[in-house]
Amino acid sequence: MELKKLDQDFSVCKVKDYSLVDLGAEYCFIGKTDEEDSLVCATSDVPSNVVERDDGWKGFRIQGVLDFSLIGILTGIAEILAENGISIFAISTYNTDYVLMKKESYQKALDILGRTGYEIVE
Template structure:
């Protein structure tokens, strides 16, 4: 399985509203519930109306369009990383999944994934 390294620094944050979020940016992940609005975006594009934020994330994307019938892809990746004490923040889109890892652990995460047979592109 191929994982594409994304050369962007990401921020995971909570925002008061979406008024300052530019939906035209290359990477914008928004989740809204009855309790919060969460945003993952390029750190350089983080809006000023954040109430909480965590900077220093890097990401990989599972390459290709994943069929909904496929089972355990994200689970296998997260297990490999968890066994190596690497925490993740996962995002699923209609087509695929993104795995974010803190920048300090990113190179090590790529190494252990390669050792388990994942191809990093």
């Protein structure tokens, strides 16, 4: 399975509202609940109406379109990284999954996944 490295630095945020979020940005993941308005975006795209933010995330995506009937794809990656003390922030979209981890763990995570059979692509 191929994992595509993402060049951007990411931020995980809570925003006051989505009025200043650039929905046209290359990466913009929003999640709205009864408790919060969340945003994950490239650090360079963080809007000014942030309530809280956590910078310093890097990530990759699972290449290709994952059929909804597939089981355990994200779990397999999460287990390997958890066994090596690497925490993740996972985001699922219609097509695939994105996996973020803190910048200081990024290269270690890629190295471990590469050794366990995942193909890391630029």
